[in-house]
Amino acid sequence: MSKTSISNLVSRLSLLIILSFFFTTVRADNAPDPGLVSKGEVLFKENCKTCHAVHTQEVGPALKDVTKRRDVKWLSAWIRNSSQVIASGDKYANDLYNKFGKSPMTSFSSFKDDEIKAVLAYIDAESVKGPEKKEEKVVIGEPPVEKVDTTSTIILILVVVVLILVLTTLIVFLSVIKRFLKDKEATLTEADKELVNQKFDLVAVVKSKMFITIVSLLFVTIAVRACWLGALSIGVEQNYEPVQPIPFSHKQHAGEMKINCNYCHTGAYKSKQANIPSVNICMNCHTHVKEGPRFGAEGIAKVVKAYETGAPIKWVRVHNLPDLAYFNHSQHTTVAGIECQKCHGPIEEMEVVRQHSPLTMGWCINCHRETAVNSKDNAYYDKLLKVHADSKKKGEMKAEDIGAIDCSKCHY
Ligand code: HEC
Ligand code: HEC
Ligand code: HEC
Numbered sequence: 001m002s003k004t005s006i007s008n009l010v011s012r013l014s015l016l017i018i019l020s021f022f023f024t025t026v027r028a029d030n031a032p033d034p035g036l037v038s039k040g041e042v043l044f045k046e047n048c049k050t051c052h053a054v055h056t057q058e059v060g061p062a063l064k065d066v067t068k069r070r071d072v073k074w075l076s077a078w079i080r081n082s083s084q085v086i087a088s089g090d091k092y093a094n095d096l097y098n099k100f101g102k103s104p105m106t107s108f109s110s111f112k113d114d115e116i117k118a119v120l121a122y123i124d125a126e127s128v129k130g131p132e133k134k135e136e137k138v139v140i141g142e143p144p145v146e147k148v149d150t151t152s153t154i155i156l157i158l159v160v161v162v163l164i165l166v167l168t169t170l171i172v173f174l175s176v177i178k179r180f181l182k183d184k185e186a187t188l189t190e191a192d193k194e195l196v197n198q199k200f201d202l203v204a205v206v207k208s209k210m211f212i213t214i215v216s217l218l219f220v221t222i223a224v225r226a227c228w229l230g231a232l233s234i235g236v237e238q239n240y241e242p243v244q245p246i247p248f249s250h251k252q253h254a255g256e257m258k259i260n261c262n263y264c265h266t267g268a269y270k271s272k273q274a275n276i277p278s279v280n281i282c283m284n285c286h287t288h289v290k291e292g293p294r295f296g297a298e299g300i301a302k303v304v305k306a307y308e309t310g311a312p313i314k315w316v317r318v319h320n321l322p323d324l325a326y327f328n329h330s331q332h333t334t335v336a337g338i339e340c341q342k343c344h345g346p347i348e349e350m351e352v353v354r355q356h357s358p359l360t361m362g363w364c365i366n367c368h369r370e371t372a373v374n375s376k377d378n379a380y381y382d383k384l385l386k387v388h389a390d391s392k393k394k395g396e397m398k399a400e401d402i403g404a405i406d407c408s409k410c411h412y
C-alpha cells in the first residue's frame with residue numbers, strides 16, 4: 001500500500017469520525033431532557049389539561065407542533081397573558097381568538113421562563129409520540145365485567161375426561177378377558193367357572209356394606225368442609241367492590257391528579273372516622289371542570305345535579321366493621337404512623353374502591369402482634385419503653401405489649 005493512500009484513508013476516517021460525532025451531538029441537543037419533560041407534564045396536567053389536549057381540539061386548539069407554528073417569544077407572551085397579545089393587534093392571535101368564539105384563555109402571568117420551557121418541551125415530546133389510543137368509554141352504571149378464572153374449570157374437565165377413558169378401557173379389557181376364558185371353560189375348575197359366568201349385579205353392589213360406608217364417609221367430609229369454610233367467611237367481605245352511584249375514580253383524583261387523601265377524607269388523621277366528602281368538596285373543582293375524559297359531561301353532570309338539588313349522594317359503603325368492634329383511624333394513622341395503603345391497599349390505582357383487607361379480628365390482632373409502636377417524639381411512650389426494656393420480653397415494643405390485644409380495647 002502506498003504512502004498516499006494510507007494518509008488518504010486516515011484523513012477520510014477522521015472526517016467520518018468528526019462527522020458522526022457532530023451528528024450525535026446534534027441529536028443529543030435535540031433530544032428532549034426527560035427531567036424537563038416530566039416537569040412540563042405535571043404543569044400541563046395541572047394548568048392546561050382542562051382546556052387542551054395535544055392531538056385533539058378541546059376547549060382550546062390541539063397543541064401539536066405549536067412550537068413550529070409560533071416562536072418561543074410569542075408563546076411566552078401568549079401563555080402569560082393572551083388578551084394582551086390579542087389587544088396588540090397580532091393577526092394570528094386575533095384570528096385564533098375569533099375562531100374559538102372569542103373565549104379567552106386563562107392568563108398564567110406567574111409562569112417563569114423555565115416553567116414555560118418545560119410545558120413546551122412536554123408538548124413537543126407528545127407531538128412526536130403521536131396520539132395515544134383512546135381508552136374505551138365505559139358506560140355509566142354498568143357493573144364491571146367479572147373475569148372468571150377458567151383454568152381450574154378446564155383442568156377439572158380434563159380430569160373427568162381422562163377418568164372416563166380409563167374406565168371404558170378397563171371395561172373393554174374385562175370383557176375381552178371374560179370371552180377368552182369362556183372359550184377355555186372346559187379346562188377351568190368349578191370355582192373359576194362360577195367367577196367367569198358371574199353376572200354384574202348393580203343392586204348387590206349398591207346394597208353392599210362397603211359401598212354404603214364409602215358413600216356416607218364422602219358425604220360427611222364434603223358437608224363438614226363446606227360448613228367450616230362457610231363459618232370462616234361469615235361477615236368477611238374481602239374484595240367487595242360495589243358499583244357507586246357516580247363513577248368517581250380514585251385512580252383519576254388521588255392517582256393521576258395526586259389530590260391528598262386528607263383533602264377529601266378530612267377525619268382520617270384526626271378522628272375515629274375518616275369521613276366521606278360532601279358534594280361541596282367536589283364542587284371546589286367541579287364548578288370549573290365540567291367534562292372528564294371517560295364520561296364526557298355525563299359523569300360530572302351527576303355531581304352538579306346532586307349539588308343543585310341538595311340531595312346527598314348515596315355512596316355505597318365499602319368497609320364496614322360490625323358494631324361490636326371499635327376502630328379508630330387517628331390512632332393508627334397519626335399515633336402509629338401507618339399509611340392508608342397498608343390497610344386499604346393501592347387505593348390511588350383503583351377505578352372503583354375495593355375492600356383490600358379481610359377486616360377480621362385475626363387480621364387486626366396479627367398486625368398488633370407484628371407491628372412495633374411508633375414511639376418517636378412521643379414522651380408518653382418513653383416510660384413504657386423503659387418498662388419494656390427491663391421486662392423479660394426481647395425485641396421491640398409491639399402494639400401487643402401496650403395492651404392492643406386485650407378484648408376490651410376493641411370490644412365495648
Ligand atoms: C380555560 C381554558 C384554557 C386553559 C386553562 C388554557 N388554554 Fe390555551 N387556549 C385556550 C383557547 C380557547 C385558545 C384559543 C384562543 C382563544 O380563544 O383565546 C387557546 C390557545 C392556546 C395556544 C395557541 C394555540 C395555537 O394553535 O396557536 C397555546 C400555545 C396555548 N393555548 C397554550 C396553553 C397552555 C400552555 C396552557 C396551560 C399553561 C393553556 N393554554 C391553558 C383555552 C385555554
Ligand atoms: C377527591 C376526593 C377524594 C380523594 C382525594 C380521596 N378519596 Fe377516598 N373516597 C372519596 C369518595 C367520594 C368516596 C366514596 C365513593 C367510593 O367509594 O368511591 C371515597 C371512598 C374511599 C374509601 C372507601 C370508603 C368505604 O365506603 O368504605 C376508602 C378506603 C378511601 N376512599 C380511601 C382513600 C385514600 C387512601 C385516599 C388517598 C390515596 C383517598 N381515598 C383519596 C373521595 C376521595
Ligand atoms: C381538586 C379538584 C377536584 C376535586 C376536589 C374533585 N374533582 Fe372530580 N375531577 C377533577 C378534574 C380536573 C377532572 C377531569 C380529569 C381529567 O380531565 O383528566 C375530574 C373528573 C371527574 C369525573 C369525570 C370522570 C371522567 O373521566 O369522565 C367525575 C365523575 C368526578 N370528577 C367526580 C368527582 C366527585 C364525586 C368529587 C367529590 C367527591 C370530585 N370529583 C372532586 C377535579 C376534581
Ligand code: HEC
Pocket residue numbers: 261262265268269272273274275276319320321322327329332333338339340341342343344359
Ligand atoms: C390500620 C388500618 C387502617 C388504616 C391505616 C387506615 N384505615 Fe381507613 N378503615 C379501616 C377500617 C378497619 C375501616 C372500617 C371502619 C368501620 O367500619 O368502622 C376503615 C374505613 C375507612 C373509610 C370509610 C369511612 C369511615 O370512616 O369508616 C374511609 C373513607 C377510610 N377508611 C379512609 C382511610 C384513609 C384516607 C386512610 C389514610 C389516611 C386510612 N383510611 C387508613 C382501616 C384502616
Ligand code: HEC
Pocket residue numbers: 321325326327328331332335336338342343359360363364365367368371372373374399402403404409410
Ligand atoms: C397495619 C397494622 C394494624 C392493623 C391492621 C390494625 N392495627 Fe390497631 N394498632 C396498630 C398499632 C401499631 C397500634 C399502636 C398504636 C399506638 O401506639 O397507640 C394499634 C392500636 C390499636 C388500638 C389501641 C390500643 C391501645 O392500647 O390503646 C386499638 C383499639 C386498635 N388498634 C384496634 C384495631 C382494630 C379493631 C383493628 C382491625 C379492624 C386494627 N386495630 C387493625 C396497628 C394495626
Ligand code: HEC
Pocket residue numbers: 234235236321322325359360361364365368404405406407408409410411
Ligand atoms: C385488635 C382488636 C380486637 C381484639 C383485641 C379482640 N377483638 Fe374480637 N373482634 C374484633 C373485630 C374487628 C371483630 C369483627 C370481625 C368480623 O366481623 O369478622 C371481632 C369479632 C369478635 C366476636 C364476634 C365474632 C363474630 O363472628 O361475630 C367475638 C365473640 C370476639 N370478637 C371476641 C373477642 C374476645 C373474647 C377477645 C379477647 C380475647 C377479642 N375479641 C379481642 C377485633 C378484636
